[in-house]
Amino acid sequence: MKTLRLLAALAAMAPGALQGADIVIQNAKILTVTRGSLEGSILISNGKIAQVGEKLMIPAGAQVVEASGRYVMPGIIDCHSHIAADAINEGSVSVSSMVGIEDVLNPEDIDIYRALAGGVTTVNVLHGSANAIGGKCSVIKTRWGKSVRELLFEGATPGIKFALGENPKRRGSTPSFGATALRYPATRMGVEDVIREAFTEARKYRAEWKAYDARKAKGERALPPRRDLKLEPLVEILEGKRFVHAHCYRADEILMLLRLADEFGFKIRTLQHVLEGYKVANEIKAHGAGASTFSDWWSYKVEAYDAIPYNAALMHKRGVLVSLNSDSAELMRHLNLEAAKAVKYGGLTEDEALALVTINPAKQLAIDSRVGSIEAGKDADLVLFDQHPLSNYSKVVKVFIDGELYFDREADEKARIKDELRKRSLEEKQKKQTPARRPA
Amino acid sequence: MKKLSMAVAGIAMAFGAAMAQDTILIRNAHIHTGAGQEIPGGFVLIQKGKIAGVGAKLAAPKGAAIIDAKGMHLYPGMIDSATAIGLTEIGAVRETNDTNELGEFNPQLRALIAVNPESEHIDVTRANGITSVMTLPAGGIISGQGSLIHLDGWTWEEMSLAPNVTIRLNFPVIAPISAGPGNRSSSGYEDARKRYEEQLDRLRLFLEEARRYEKAKRAGTTAMQSDPKFEAMLPVLTGKTPLFVFAAKERAILDVIQFARREKLKIILAGVREPGKALAEIVKDKIPVILPETHSLPLEEDDAYDSQYTLPAELHQAGVKFAFGSFDTQFSRNLPYQAAAAVAFGLPKDVALKAVTSNAAEIWGLGSQLGTIEEGKLADLILTDGDPLEARTQIRQMFIAGKPVSLESRHTRLYEKYSKRPQ
Numbered sequence: 001m002k003t004l005r006l007l008a009a010l011a012a013m014a015p016g017a018l019q020g021a022d023i024v025i026q027n028a029k030i031l032t033v034t035r036g037s038l039e040g041s042i043l044i045s046n047g048k049i050a051q052v053g054e055k056l057m058i059p060a061g062a063q064v065v066e067a068s069g070r071y072v073m074p075g076i077i078d079c080h081s082h083i084a085a086d087a088i089n090e091g092s093v094s095v096s097s098m099v100g101i102e103d104v105l106n107p108e109d110i111d112i113y114r115a116l117a118g119g120v121t122t123v124n125v126l127h128g129s130a131n132a133i134g135g136k137c138s139v140i141k142t143r144w145g146k147s148v149r150e151l152l153f154e155g156a157t158p159g160i161k162f163a164l165g166e167n168p169k170r171r172g173s174t175p176s177f178g179a180t181a182l183r184y185p186a187t188r189m190g191v192e193d194v195i196r197e198a199f200t201e202a203r204k205y206r207a208e209w210k211a212y213d214a215r216k217a218k219g220e221r222a223l224p225p226r227r228d229l230k231l232e233p234l235v236e237i238l239e240g241k242r243f244v245h246a247h248c249y250r251a252d253e254i255l256m257l258l259r260l261a262d263e264f265g266f267k268i269r270t271l272q273h274v275l276e277g278y279k280v281a282n283e284i285k286a287h288g289a290g291a292s293t294f295s296d297w298w299s300y301k302v303e304a305y306d307a308i309p310y311n312a313a314l315m316h317k318r319g320v321l322v323s324l325n326s327d328s329a330e331l332m333r334h335l336n337l338e339a340a341k342a343v344k345y346g347g348l349t350e351d352e353a354l355a356l357v358t359i360n361p362a363k364q365l366a367i368d369s370r371v372g373s374i375e376a377g378k379d380a381d382l383v384l385f386d387q388h389p390l391s392n393y394s395k396v397v398k399v400f401i402d403g404e405l406y407f408d409r410e411a412d413e414k415a416r417i418k419d420e421l422r423k424r425s426l427e428e429k430q431k432k433q434t435p436a437r438r439p440a
Numbered sequence: 441m442k443k444l445s446m447a448v449a450g451i452a453m454a455f456g457a458a459m460a461q462d463t464i465l466i467r468n469a470h471i472h473t474g475a476g477q478e479i480p481g482g483f484v485l486i487q488k489g490k491i492a493g494v495g496a497k498l499a500a501p502k503g504a505a506i507i508d509a510k511g512m513h514l515y516p517g518m519i520d521s522a523t524a525i526g527l528t529e530i531g532a533v534r535e536t537n538d539t540n541e542l543g544e545f546n547p548q549l550r551a552l553i554a555v556n557p558e559s560e561h562i563d564v565t566r567a568n569g570i571t572s573v574m575t576l577p578a579g580g581i582i583s584g585q586g587s588l589i590h591l592d593g594w595t596w597e598e599m600s601l602a603p604n605v606t607i608r609l610n611f612p613v614i615a616p617i618s619a620g621p622g623n624r625s626s627s628g629y630e631d632a633r634k635r636y637e638e639q640l641d642r643l644r645l646f647l648e649e650a651r652r653y654e655k656a657k658r659a660g661t662t663a664m665q666s667d668p669k670f671e672a673m674l675p676v677l678t679g680k681t682p683l684f685v686f687a688a689k690e691r692a693i694l695d696v697i698q699f700a701r702r703e704k705l706k707i708i709l710a711g712v713r714e715p716g717k718a719l720a721e722i723v724k725d726k727i728p729v730i731l732p733e734t735h736s737l738p739l740e741e742d743d744a745y746d747s748q749y750t751l752p753a754e755l756h757q758a759g760v761k762f763a764f765g766s767f768d769t770q771f772s773r774n775l776p777y778q779a780a781a782a783v784a785f786g787l788p789k790d791v792a793l794k795a796v797t798s799n800a801a802e803i804w805g806l807g808s809q810l811g812t813i814e815e816g817k818l819a820d821l822i823l824t825d826g827d828p829l830e831a832r833t834q835i836r837q838m839f840i841a842g843k844p845v846s847l848e849s850r851h852t853r854l855y856e857k858y859s860k861r862p863q
Binding site (some may be wrong): 069110111113145212277279281282296297298299300301302305306308309320331333334337340341343344345346352387390391392393394395412413423430 | 781
């Protein structure tokens, strides 16, 4: 098994060797998102964007990608997804901060490739919403074909999922998964209490460690506190080392969480879904939380009945950092079209709309120095479209991650013919074998 | 932006005046008739709810309200060929759902009489240019009757466009039940196959009984008791009413076609996703199809990533006539983008538009009354600032049966309310 892995790794490295060569994407309509649009070229060197300009010198030996008539935008970032994970919800307890998505990442999930084919290059893979304080999350790049380790976005601040409202309180009234007992909480009051109790414990735990560290620093002999894997991530939150991504719907619960966080002295990094965020945009802005929402989902449950498609635009106009996410392996394949809806609903400019799925989620995940726009020095995560990406008639033709070509529509179309032939020959082979194995 | 909203206000005022009018002349619109013609700067005359004239220049009859649509485009109103609009309000709340009745065979149930004209989904859907929808029940094997309704009217009677024009059949499939939340034991293929065969038997038996009923009735059997279920099946048995048959994959579709041939039934295929070899049979029998959301995941892990995106183009190339249906309520408003997504993957633009206008009208038997901008048809029209299949386009005004209707909704109202909250 180990040798097999090694061989696979070596094979994967082969195309990587090409990465050394410079690449020039030329004659493209470039949507930088942060620095306007231009017709010109992008020079990729060592996996990074080296230069962007109307006229670039093509270095000797560089590979040229002719892109006339094509649009290039930064790789799309989905701030809320559950792809590439073998499990989503540890729903047995109301605080499941001891578990993490990183332990169940699956680099062979076909949804990674499908997302890639829709221009998504970075994904915030979240734990589910079954508990008030959920599990830890992972930021990945859609490096299809690479190992689990290589999927992870290097150096991204770790996150954790919180959830408010109907989902975490559901099991307070309906037992599920064969369980007979009800699980606290059953109300929004209880959800607040669960989070408050957990952080009260975390504070105490943190104080114990601080006292221990202080004694040790003084050279005193001290017994270390017993490690608590549930509380450790919460201490990281208190210390600003772990981002809270909080699933929420209604204005009241959003406000509750912001006030609770204020009280305990930490920040909510992003409010997820946040469908009634438009009602408390002032408070969200004041706290400094980002908002990651759906473009137009509504009415699927009571807490989504006041959802409006103007949510993103309204929050943005009030100064909130807003992104659009998918929460769906299908929807994430066309987040550019979700962004287009923000032009319709609320009149955002095209750059503002594109920012909702690129630089804004990059800022929310604090990876904006690396990704989210087309600027020299950033990772060469780039998507080529055949038409303007905000057009419903557009489609992705090529996707680069770290300057490496990970998706090419033409190559995909060629490969599927080959795959089909191979599948058929295997099926034929099996048919021939089958009668022999069956008793007469 | 300010200019824009002023322009909108101006239009709204003109419509305010037109509200009580029977006769409206729209002038200077870029008309897309949907019948293969484009008239830049064209005129459309609306009289008594119908299109009384279309042309490069028309004279305004006395007393007509005049709407100047300079810079705007006029399209036929769009039709969503599969929804549950009016039957459901909030997905997760049982009390608001009237789509799935108990029992397997309910051809007598009518969606129409359960349509709530006050549903918020009506206004929300209308705001994106959709003027009528097919609304259908969904439960059991034979779910009940679907109706094409206008998204305007004080009562379901007034909304009704083509009442009870189809009966939905969820054709039995072999579907193994996997263990999961709610059921702890899985059932294997053999169980699933047995269940499928039993369901097929019951379906056959039901049709046989319906035929006996029909025969007895024709023979004038006096002692016969009227049966609402079998009464509802009569127009199906005579081929007058098509069955709206839900079948996604090759095997199910082949099953359905064989069934329809044997029973001599008229059918419309719905929810087709993976026709495979059944495509040739669909073509052969000239069966119309209602296509589901283009933006769907492939059914199998080893399917091409775009297998659902390219499906409409494949059907078109094979010569199948189809319309799009959202098969949804909250997302019915995204019907135009469903059509556009198919264009991105090879469907000609004009065919995409037809699939949300004239094809739908024809499939639902209203081809002579609906779906294009032509003289004599109902004045279901939308004025836009661009291509209505593009999300960036705004729908500026809508007429349903010649009446200007509001594009406000729960969503615009909440937006306005909270836009006014002090910073």
